[in-house]
Structures are given as C-alpha cells and as structure tokens.
Amino acid sequence: MQTTTLSFSNLHNHGDLFANLFRARRQSFIIQKNWDLPQADGMEYDQYDNPASRWVAVHDGENHVLGGFRLTPTTAQCGIYSYMIRDAQRGILGGSIPQDLLFGEAPVDPHVWECTRVFVNHATPMAIRRRVHMTMAGAMTRAARELGATQLVALTDAKWPRWYGRCGVEAEAIGRVMWIDDGEFQCVSINLASKMH
Known part of the structure; x- marks a missing residue:
C-alpha cells in the first residue's frame, strides 16, 4: 500500500493515478452516495479541484486507488470561491451545506x-479497510505538515469520535451536527501541532 501526494505540478509523474483518483471519487460520491456533483469523462470534480489544492491517493502501486482526500489552503481564492467550509458559511454554495455549520x-x-472529499473506494476489500483508514490518517498528517499546516478543518461524518482516536487523529468539534444529503455531518478541527517534529 502506497500514498502519493498529487499536485498540478507533479501529476505528470504519476501516470493515470490523478484521473483514477477522480474516477474513484465519482464512484464513491455520485454512484454510491447518489450526491448531485459535477462529473465529466467518468470523473467527479468541483471548483476546489484547482492548482491551490493537493490530493492524496492511497493506492496499490499499480495506480488502483484504495482511498483518498483533498487538501485546500484556507487562504485559497479563485473568483468568488475560497474553500468549501468558508464558502458554505458565506452562503455562496446555494444552500447545499447550511450557513451555520x-x-x-x-x-x-x-x-x-x-480536508475534503475523504473516501475509501467501495471496491477496497473489507479485510484491509482498517489499514487503509490508518494509512489515510498518517498520509493526511504527513502531507499537511509538508504544506506547513498546523491545523486542518473538515466537514466529516458526525460519527468521527468513534474512529478519529483509533487512527491517532486529535480533533474537536467546531460546529453543530447537521443533516446533509444522506447523513449527519459536523465540522471538526484537527490539531497537527503535536505532530510537528
């Protein structure tokens, strides 16, 4: 199991891994969860998939994506958009996510x-899913640290307390529990300061 941090400046070094990550996102969010999201050529994407972001893929070394996520700086700005949580709070996402998040x-x-678009590929065997989760948590910490982050914010499944601790992730709630689309979600702050060594 390998992890690769992708950016617009290095994606040419990784074959079809970048496209496969977006294909796996489509499978996870559009096909499995039935979310109404943009798609093209079998890939899911949105306005935050731009050169300011980074994408981390957990894969088998053959570019088969087991899971992944996206990291976007909170200083990002592209037209009217910044990052998803802030844009939802500012009311520019059309109400798909409540403003009082x-x-x-x-x-x-x-x-x-x-940290957004966190998923484990539906085709990832149950026998290795826990290992994929642990690998993703470690990759999230490493990638964010390399980008200079001491904190991550995320809109995540409201059941986060059950598994964040198991994965060694130190987090706290920074918003209320909300029903969005198909489940309960909550914004959390993930502290990376203790991992900065």
Whole structure:
C-alpha cells in the first residue's frame, strides 16, 4: 500500500493515478452516495479541484486507488470561491451545506488547510479497510505538515469520535451536527501541532 501526494505540478509523474483518483471519487460520491456533483469523462470534480489544492491517493502501486482526500489552503481564492467550509458559511454554495455549520468564523490562515472529499473506494476489500483508514490518517498528517499546516478543518461524518482516536487523529468539534444529503455531518478541527517534529 502506497500514498502519493498529487499536485498540478507533479501529476505528470504519476501516470493515470490523478484521473483514477477522480474516477474513484465519482464512484464513491455520485454512484454510491447518489450526491448531485459535477462529473465529466467518468470523473467527479468541483471548483476546489484547482492548482491551490493537493490530493492524496492511497493506492496499490499499480495506480488502483484504495482511498483518498483533498487538501485546500484556507487562504485559497479563485473568483468568488475560497474553500468549501468558508464558502458554505458565506452562503455562496446555494444552500447545499447550511450557513451555520461553524460555531465561529471560518479561518483564513496559511497554517490551516481544509480536508475534503475523504473516501475509501467501495471496491477496497473489507479485510484491509482498517489499514487503509490508518494509512489515510498518517498520509493526511504527513502531507499537511509538508504544506506547513498546523491545523486542518473538515466537514466529516458526525460519527468521527468513534474512529478519529483509533487512527491517532486529535480533533474537536467546531460546529453543530447537521443533516446533509444522506447523513449527519459536523465540522471538526484537527490539531497537527503535536505532530510537528
């Protein structure tokens, strides 16, 4: 099992891994969860898939994606968009995510990044799913640290307390539990300061 951090500047070095990540996202979010998201050529994408973001793929070394996620700086700006949580709070996502998702103001800080589009491929065998989760948690910490982040913010499944601790992730709620599309979600802050060594 391998992890690769992808960016617009290095994707040419990784064959079809970048496209396969977006194909696996489509399978996870559009096919499995039935979310109404943009897609093209069998890939799911949105306005935050731009050169400011990074994508981490957990894969088998043959470019078969087992899971992944996206990291976006909270300082990002592209037209009217910044990052998903902040844009939802500002009301520019059309109400698909409630504006009152955070207890306070969405951060804009070079040391705070957002983690989104977290998934485990539906085809990943149950026997290795826990290992994939652990690998993703480690990859999230390493990739964010390399980008200079001391904190991540994420809109995640509201059951996060059950498994974040098991994966060694130190997190706290920064918003209320909300029903969105097909389940309960909550914004969390993930502390990476203790991992900065």
